[in-house]
Amino acid sequence: MPATPPRILFSLQEKINKLQMGLWRLFKELGAYPSGYGTFLLHRTATYLLGLDPIECAGHIRIEALRKAIQNTVQFSFLALAFFVLLDPKGIYEWLAVSHDELPMTHTSAKWWSHIQDLVHYHVLELIAEEYVKSAGGYFAIPKSEDVARAIWNGRPLSRCSRPPPPVNFPDLREVLRRSAALTAKSHTKTGPTIIVGDFRHFFHQIRCSPNLSQHFCVITENQEARAREGKRPPLSHYRWRTLPMGWAWSPFIAQSVGLSVLLHHEKGERELFELPIGLSNLPTYIHIVGGGLVCLYLDNIFAIGIDHNTMQEVE
Numbered sequence: 442m443p444a445t446p447p448r449i450l451f452s453l454q455e456k457i458n459k460l461q462m463g464l465w466r467l468f469k470e471l472g473a474y475p476s477g478y479g480t481f482l483l484h485r486t487a488t489y490l491l492g493l494d495p496i497e498c499a500g501h502i503r504i505e506a507l508r509k510a511i512q513n514t515v516q517f518s519f520l521a522l523a524f525f526v527l528l529d530p531k532g533i534y535e536w537l538a539v540s541h542d543e544l545p546m547t548h549t550s551a552k553w554w555s556h557i558q559d560l561v562h563y564h565v566l567e568l569i570a571e572e573y574v575k576s577a578g579g580y581f582a583i584p585k586s587e588d589v590a591r592a593i594w595n596g597r598p599l600s601r602c603s604r605p606p607p608p609v610n611f612p613d614l615r616e617v618l619r620r621s622a623a624l625t626a627k628s629h630t631k632t633g634p635t636i637i638v639g640d641f642r643h644f645f646h647q648i649r650c651s652p653n654l655s656q657h658f659c660v661i662t663e664n665q666e667a668r669a670r671e672g673k674r675p676p677l678s679h680y681r682w683r684t685l686p687m688g689w690a691w692s693p694f695i696a697q698s699v700g701l702s703v704l705l706h707h708e709k710g711e712r713e714l715f716e717l718p719i720g721l722s723n724l725p726t727y728i729h730i731v732g733g734g735l736v737c738l739y740l741d742n743i744f745a746i747g748i749d750h751n752t753m754q755e756v757e
Contacts (some may be wrong), residue, residue: 506703568680569679593686594658662681732749
């Protein structure tokens with residue numbers, strides 16, 4: 442693994458990242474570009490008094506069907522690793538860098554009990570027997586807005602036991618602006634190019650993991666209902682995270698791969714709207730639109746710009 446960069450460089454990179462994400466948010470508010478989903482809130486003091494944003498789509502993406510739809514397309518072979526890790530019973534050996542005996546077993550504070558029960562209700566968490574727990578990380582939440590919180594599984598301990606994931610190759614804001622300006626110059630319409638902005642609702646929670654994988658995304662905490670009934674130290678309850686957790690090092694790569702697969706997939710008989718270079722070995726930064734244009738995906742945020750209005754209607 443590469444050496445950790447000097448702290449002064451790391452601080453500078455953090456400031457650049459914050460500036461970029463702030464600009465993404467500004468552009469989205471203006472109706473032009475997607476944002477980083479409230480990244481500016483990450484460093485605020487989290488409070489467990491905030492309730493969770495209701496999650497109504499846990500595990501909705503049919504990962505197995507999506508993999509079958511694209512697995513025979515050589516052009517999309519760079520997406521195979523993400524599906525392998527998500528679905529294959531032996532996929533854990535692709536990212537695990539230690540033996541199972543060395544995996545973390547972190548307990549979660551009982552103050553998050555109400556959140557845990559909400560996540561069970563939303564089908565994000567599932568109660569399991571202790572014997573099925575392979576690894577456990579802590580749970581916490583950060584503000585998503587002034588009113589609701591975002592659920593985070595603390596995957597740092599497991600990430601330290603994982604191999605480094607492949608690069609995600611997120612779009613660079615400056616390059617997006619440059620390419621958008623070039624497309625605007627090529628547009629011959631009075632209104633200019635067509636811009637589409639969208640996002641996937643609760644995207645990470647839509648991506649379901651195989652039970653074999655999700656046994657490594659567990660939460661262990663004291664059962665507060667038992668404490669209330671019996672008035673003594675309660676037993677531990679064990680849960681597995683059924684969907685892709687935010688907080689694990691591989692999650693951004695997997696989410697980006699699944700998002701690209703959803704965008705690239707088309708049913709038989711539908712016109713292919715996107716073009717990719719042949720022989721890609723890593724995730725593409727951009728997807729080119731037939732007739733002129735590009736699509737950028739930043740995890741759950743989608744930005745598309747094109748000069749052919751009819752094609753952009755199909756893209757939408």
